[in-house]
Amino acid sequence: MRYFLTVAEERNVSRAARALRITQPTLSRQLKEFESSLGTELFVRQNKELVLTEAGLLLKSRAEEILELTERTEQEFQDQKKALFSGHVSIGCVEADNSDTVAMMLEELVNEYPQVTFTIFSGTSDMIVERLEKGLLDLAVLIEPVDTKQFEKLVLPHEERWGLLVSKESFLAVQDEIEIADLARIPLLSSSRTEVAAMIGSWAKESGVSFQIVGTFNLIFNVIPLVENHVGSAIGIEGALSAWNLDRLKFLPLVPEVKTKCVLVWKKHREHSPLVAVLLQYFKDAFEA
Template identity: 25%
Template sequence: MELRHLRYFVTVADEKNFTRAAERLNIAQPPLSRQIQQLEEELGVVLIEKGSRPLRLTEAGKFFHAHAQELLDKAADLKAMTQRVGKIDRKFAIGFVASTLYGLLPEIVRRFRERYQTLDISFHELATIEQIQALKEGRIDVGFGRLKIEDPAVRRVVLREEPLIVALPAGHRLSKTEGPIRLSDVTQEALLVYPKQPRPSFADQVLAIFRERMLFPQKVIEVRELQIAIGLVGAGQGVAIVPKSLQGMVRTDVVYKTLDDPGAVSPIIFSVRQMDRTPELVNMLEVIYEIYDELGISHVKHVL
């Protein structure tokens, strides 16, 4: 059994049609059918129900499909990782969500670059879900995101849980209250969430926090990106739930207030390819934990 057999079977299963699968694989249909038949003979089980329209997998076929896809993902992961490790001119691509630029990411990269000056470092603003695909395709080496997206080809390290705060227009009634404010108070306001696309995103994370507490904002406005959300808050068009690090975004028309809810947090997640153990990744994690320790930030130590 070879990788091509797995690829042929997974494509047939995904397309639910031999003709479409053959076109996608750029081969003739008869050879494809023979390859699947040979695979069944080698395994000694029937993978595809005979005569089913549309094509249906047997229980054995469903089991084999899931694990075949996982093996193909790992093979692609291994290929991308090996190609990067084998390059003489070492490049290191970092994917990030915009909100991490207001936290410690700039200092992390500055210190990392200072210590490893031979690396050619590039940056790519990508939503968390886009980072997962970019990692699998070898376009980036590490991603800094906020969503816990499960993918067998990607390894995730939750660096810390960052508290969420509320961004309010200057002069807003809630900005004048003493101490933290409650999430229930925010439901009476127009809630600006971002990004609008792609989904799932930080917007879904924020809305889930309300749902988990049986709270439902009266009005939700989806906007394209963080900067637009903050700009609209400053213009008095609503309020936004944002990571605490955004307090560094100083504006005279926006006030930030803490929430009276310790469970309202957003994780900062370090994502890499599952099999990747290159020195650059280990070194970057060491820099991250070093900075966290210096600042007294609570974190869970994790070694790749």
């Protein structure tokens, strides 16, 4: 897998062999044997470079995940040996105003165990859930509404307020809030998540109107230019916008008020490393009722 990924990155067997510190014939032989075992070509030659085939592209994404999981498993065994004197923890976080909560827990962990290292992975709920299921993340902070049946969860106290992001040049910008029923007359941009779509459908049913969804998105920062240029107004949570410069935009809270909470989730029946178990206990001690 490492040989294959290196050739894919270098696009040249000679350069890959130098990077791997092995001979070119050895690498070529290993690559041919690998293709033979899979029963398909992984590379084709184009303009004196090796380019991934469709099968190669599929394998590349899988290989990166397999190697990352392998390295994490090896690291967990090392963590077991070293107990809690050192180790690594990976946490996934969605776009929401939950960074203070995670920072507070990590600060306590690092103060207690100074050699600890950590990774924060930011992305959509779907991306984070996928990595959590594959074992590439230890814990994750997600924003409701979200399906957590396959996970253990801890509800965090911070609430996120839902509203509408509009251009300051919009006729709506003179308002300080917006009623859910008023969304019917506005071109809307909304999250592509199934749970959010269901929640918006529930709002529409309760208000007795239909909403005009002109576009969907997975991360809010991609939508900001669309709102600025009047393509539509975006439905989202206030906390996801806190890190952005919104000089040309305005957030209007929904009326009646809609709030949802963040949840800390982890895989059911998974044996955590001692380090992750300690961090999880910090969260439970702080927030579990």
